[in-house]
Amino acid sequence: MDGRHSLAGYRNCDNSGHLNRHMKPNLPQIKNVSIREQTLVTLREAILTGELKPGHSLIEMDLSRQLGVSRAPIREALRILNTEGLIETIPYHGTTVRRLTRRDIEEIYSMRSLLETFAVEQVIRARNPDHLQRLRDTVEDMIVAGRDNSINTVNILDRDFHDALIEMSGHSLLLSMWQTVAMKARQVMALVNRRNTDLTQIARNHLPLLDAMEGGDIPGAIELLQAHIASAGDLVAEDWQRDSAAVGDGS
Amino acid sequence: MDGRHSLAGYRNCDNSGHLNRHMKPNLPQIKNVSIREQTLVTLREAILTGELKPGHSLIEMDLSRQLGVSRAPIREALRILNTEGLIETIPYHGTTVRRLTRRDIEEIYSMRSLLETFAVEQVIRARNPDHLQRLRDTVEDMIVAGRDNSINTVNILDRDFHDALIEMSGHSLLLSMWQTVAMKARQVMALVNRRNTDLTQIARNHLPLLDAMEGGDIPGAIELLQAHIASAGDLVAEDWQRDSAAVGDGS
DNA sequence: ATCTCTGCGATTGTCTACAATCTACAGACG
DNA sequence: CGTCTGTAGATTGTAGACAATCGCAGAGAT
Numbered sequence A, B: 001m002d003g004r005h006s007l008a009g010y011r012n013c014d015n016s017g018h019l020n021r022h023m024k025p026n027l028p029q030i031k032n033v034s035i036r037e038q039t040l041v042t043l044r045e046a047i048l049t050g051e052l053k054p055g056h057s058l059i060e061m062d063l064s065r066q067l068g069v070s071r072a073p074i075r076e077a078l079r080i081l082n083t084e085g086l087i088e089t090i091p092y093h094g095t096t097v098r099r100l101t102r103r104d105i106e107e108i109y110s111m112r113s114l115l116e117t118f119a120v121e122q123v124i125r126a127r128n129p130d131h132l133q134r135l136r137d138t139v140e141d142m143i144v145a146g147r148d149n150s151i152n153t154v155n156i157l158d159r160d161f162h163d164a165l166i167e168m169s170g171h172s173l174l175l176s177m178w179q180t181v182a183m184k185a186r187q188v189m190a191l192v193n194r195r196n197t198d199l200t201q202i203a204r205n206h207l208p209l210l211d212a213m214e215g216g217d218i219p220g221a222i223e224l225l226q227a228h229i230a231s232a233g234d235l236v237a238e239d240w241q242r243d244s245a246a247v248g249d250g251s
Numbered sequence C: 001a002t003c004t005c006t007g008c009g010a011t012t013g014t015c016t017a018c019a020a021t022c023t024a025c026a027g028a029c030g
Numbered sequence D: 001c002g003t004c005t006g007t008a009g010a011t012t013g014t015a016g017a018c019a020a021t022c023g024c025a026g027a028g029a030t
Helices: A035-048 A060-067 A071-084 A102-126 A129-147 A151-168 A172-191 A199-204 A206-214 A218-242 B035-048 B060-067 B071-084 B102-126 B129-147 B151-168 B172-191 B199-204 B206-214 B218-242
Strands: A087-090 A094-097 B087-090 B094-097
Touching: A035 A060, A035 A071, A035 A172, A060 A071, A071 A087, A071 B071, A102 A151, A102 A172, A102 A206, A102 A218, A102 B102, A102 B172, A129 A151, A129 A199, A129 A206, A151 A172, A151 A199, A172 A218, A172 B102, A172 B172, A199 A206, A206 A218, B035 B060, B035 B071, B035 B172, B060 B071, B071 B087, B102 B151, B102 B172, B102 B206, B102 B218, B129 B151, B129 B199, B129 B206, B151 B172, B151 B199, B172 B218, B199 B206, B206 B218
Parallel strands: none
Antiparallel strands: A087 A094, B087 B094
């Protein structure tokens, strides 16, 4: 119901089902998305992109005016964001974007590592060539994007890669937890001012992992994956220390 | 905010802070719990104990009348339960307790295994004697309760044991995910008609794990833990197959 | 007999107004 | 001068009414 159970997003416009008689489809599929849902997506995205920084206070009445809707659906969206751990509410006092500590970042990356390790093992055991091919395609696109220095594309493809890994495990509970963690990781990455790093190198880092997976080498793949994630985490944690993106101004 | 961030529950009545001058504390700490919170706890507990079975429909208006409150707080509670994965809502149609498949059960137990394995490793590395002592005490109580054949107490202590394990890892994100999984596991256990098993044996099963932990034997402890959880999971899955507690009547 | 359409009832979605609670500050009181 | 008390403003909590939507049954057409 909360609209993020399909990782890849909005690609299911397939209206393939039962268009009876007259064959004139391809109308853009009318969507009736509740205000709650729109509010939820809007706020979540704002938090994840760092537009709404930790500490920023979210006042229902203000949001109500800004979005041009009543408070009821906004409140429900806030309850969801609260359950997801992105915001905090103090009764009768206010709601703020959850502040992040260095400890939080460590936890996010260690959890990411745990979940992905599990997924990789499942995927290797499944030995599905299509899966590995899909991953390889993604990495190749990533390398190309890295060569073009288009950092945004690289990031998206990197997310695609890791999302795909989890999806391929076929473990829906794992997927659900992954989404929570990946969300937080996204927020963290948006908050740190990343140093310029070699984009092609980031992309190429995925290749050894793929090789190990294709070779069915579970311990090797796990080793590489954990190193991959740990180095990413360390890099972020370092930058976190450097610029204290932790503090938001409260409004 | 959702009142379950302290596993052990309501033990923080410490009003220790700054009672200036006159020393007469020990008043029972007045609680102002929002209706949303009360609704949330009530419904969640009903689902987790199996009182509200999968498929049972939750109609906001009915709940409103039964609980004697308006729909607004009920809706917010339902959004939270939905995010937690306990219920499902179809827009303009209805809300029901989420149905469980055998696959769900497998996923719940495999995730439980993954999270606990991680926690055990952390706890062993920390080498905190107090931690191990606390676990041992719990197991001993469990054995006593098993001898008295008080199944309820054994269950509670078993939960305490595993909750404590997670808590001791000091990993709050892990704790939060654990709570979600443990919740679902609780629901599953409430739904199957468990065969009578030897309660003392269940309790004693924890002892080898403790020994391995005290010996700092990480691989051994992991092995034992995973076997412990897997056997519990298999037992439940078996019973699930036997009586199809999966189906609820819809109201 | 089968299909299509329309209206009805049930349920959720949204809005507005009002109540309860918290913090901070100003003023009364010793 | 310090302490308590009360009041104002801001914010969330709750209530009740109304709107939108969906599924289904039954009337009507083919």
